[in-house]
Amino acid sequence: MTGTATSHEPFVHPALFYRGTDQYIAGTVPFLREGLDAGEPAAVAAPPDRLELIREGLGERAAEVRFIDMTQAGRNPGRIIPGVLLKFADAQPDARRVRIIGEPIWRGRSAVEYPACVQHEALINAAFTGRAVTILCPYDAGQLEEQALSDALATHPVVIDADGETRSTAYGPERIIAHYNEPLLAPLGAATSLFAAQTLPDARDFAVSQARSLGISGVSLGDLELAVAELTTNSVVHGAGSGILRIWTDSDRIVCEVHDGGQLTDPLAGRRRPNPTQPGGRGLLLVHRLADLVRIHTGPDGTTIRCYLPG
Numbered sequence: 001m002t003g004t005a006t007s008h009e010p011f012v013h014p015a016l017f018y019r020g021t022d023q024y025i026a027g028t029v030p031f032l033r034e035g036l037d038a039g040e041p042a043a044v045a046a047p048p049d050r051l052e053l054i055r056e057g058l059g060e061r062a063a064e065v066r067f068i069d070m071t072q073a074g075r076n077p078g079r080i081i082p083g084v085l086l087k088f089a090d091a092q093p094d095a096r097r098v099r100i101i102g103e104p105i106w107r108g109r110s111a112v113e114y115p116a117c118v119q120h121e122a123l124i125n126a127a128f129t130g131r132a133v134t135i136l137c138p139y140d141a142g143q144l145e146e147q148a149l150s151d152a153l154a155t156h157p158v159v160i161d162a163d164g165e166t167r168s169t170a171y172g173p174e175r176i177i178a179h180y181n182e183p184l185l186a187p188l189g190a191a192t193s194l195f196a197a198q199t200l201p202d203a204r205d206f207a208v209s210q211a212r213s214l215g216i217s218g219v220s221l222g223d224l225e226l227a228v229a230e231l232t233t234n235s236v237v238h239g240a241g242s243g244i245l246r247i248w249t250d251s252d253r254i255v256c257e258v259h260d261g262g263q264l265t266d267p268l269a270g271r272r273r274p275n276p277t278q279p280g281g282r283g284l285l286l287v288h289r290l291a292d293l294v295r296i297h298t299g300p301d302g303t304t305i306r307c308y309l310p311g
Contacts, residue, residue, distance in 0.1 A: 010097075012134040013125060014165070015156035017149065019142040021053060023162060028101055029057035031136055035099035036064050041092045045070045045084050046103040046138070054101075074104050077113070077120040078288040081127050081271040089133050090273060097132045107143040112308075113293055114148070115180040121155040122173035123267060151176060177267055184297045184304045186246050186257055195232050196242040203232045203245050207256060210247040216254050220310050223290045227307055228256050230283040235260035239303065249311065253292060257306040264298040 016027040028044075032054070035042045043066035044054055051069065055062040066088060074080040080102065089098045102124075105117045124135060139152050141161070153159060153170040160166075191210045195203035207228040211221055228245065235243035239262030246257040270284030284305070288294055291307035298304075 010130060010132040011125075011128045012158070013128070013156055014134075014136055014158040014160050015152045015168075016136055016138040017141040017152075017159060017161040018138055019140075019162070024050065024138065024140075025053055025057045027160060028054055028136070028138065031101070032058060032065060032099065033061065035097070035134075036061060038097070039095075040097045040099050041088075041095050042066070042099040042101075043068060043088045044101040045074060045080070046101060047071050047106050050103060050138070070103055070106075074102075076288055076291050076293050077104055077116040078270060078291075078294045080104055080120055081123060081268075082273045082285060083289070085124065085135065086127065086273050089128075089131065095132075097134065100133065100135045101138065102135055103138045105139065105144065105148055107140060112295070115182060116293060116295055118148070118151045118155065119177055119180050121152070122176040123271060125155070125157075125173045127268060127271065181297055181299070184257070184295055184306050187248055190246040190248040190257075193245045194242070195235075195245055197236045200229070200232055200236065204229050207245065207247055211254055214247075214249050214254060214311075216311060220254065223309055224254060224256060227287050227290050227309065228258070230287050231256070231258040231305055231307070234258075234283045235262070238262060250308065252311045253308045254311050255306060255308050257304060259302055259304045261302045263300060264296065264303045270294075 018024045018027050032042050044051060045068040048069055048071065051067050055067065058065065068084055073084050085100060085102060088100060092098050104120055109117055121137065137156065139149060141149060153168045154172050154176045157168055157171045158165060159168050193203060193206040204225055208221065208225050211224050216224065232243065232245060235258055239260030243258055243260035248255050270288050274282055274285065287307055291309050293308040295306045
């Protein structure tokens with residue numbers, strides 16, 4: 001594979017379709033070696049078994065690469081751009097080019113997680129436009145659903161498979177972002193509270209009380225309180241000035257959801273690394289850090305932000 005920049009666009013974002021261990025190693029290890037030989041800082045963010053394959057393939061040169069467990073750092077897909085990809089790229093200000101392997105979609109991702117994963121892949125293109133960065137995204141073509149491979153054609157302008165590199169004729173990340181902007185329906189029986197500017201403390205108290213009644217305590221309770229505080233405050237300041245808070249459990253996780261009448265117009269909201277001197281603008285970024293998963297639906301009728309936290 002090449003995966004190198006063209007004279008037209010410094011950012012390069014290929015997908016690697018692989019089947020089995022041999023194709024995975026053949027598609028990732030030479031990509032990293034090529035970058036290291038060119039003096040390009042390199043990182044790999046992938047599930048642990050994939051990291052081990054790459055370490056073994058690189059041999060002694062593995063010491064030159066930053067390895068990141070994507071099942072932890074990228075458990076919430078909304079954390080990957082600011083907390084993994086941009087974090088590594090921004091830490092290399094003097095590099096001519098940076099190379100990253102990022103594998104955010106693997107067998108075992110749930111149906112509720114998948115829309116956030118594919119939206120993440122689409123948003124990478126906007127987050128890195130104009131930057132001298134190559135991000136290679138492997139897809140296990142032998143294990144993933146056909147829908148994931150079809151969506152990868154739309155989120156990556158270049159696809160690499162066993163037959164070589166091709167341009168994706170289906171490329172259209174904006175279409176994917178819109179398609180997975182799905183309405184989020186809360187379950188019947190979810191605890192519900194209305195809030196406005198003057199009742200923000202009451203909303204936090206309501207969330208904490210409901211969480212305790214569901215058996216939540218310790219760090220998880222504190223994270224929920226903080227997430228609710230950020231989401232409800234954002235609704236008051238940036239939304240329609242009021243909103244609806246809902247709380248319920250889903251398996252072993254607690255879910256909090258805030259709906260308001262505003263529309264979220266910036267698809268990268270909560271995914272940028274803020275300027276340290278910038279006041280505010282960190283609410284949704286913090287929610288992404290706290291949560292295992294964040295799902296968002298926005299449109300003319302309002303915005304719903306739903307976050308899943310460990311129970």
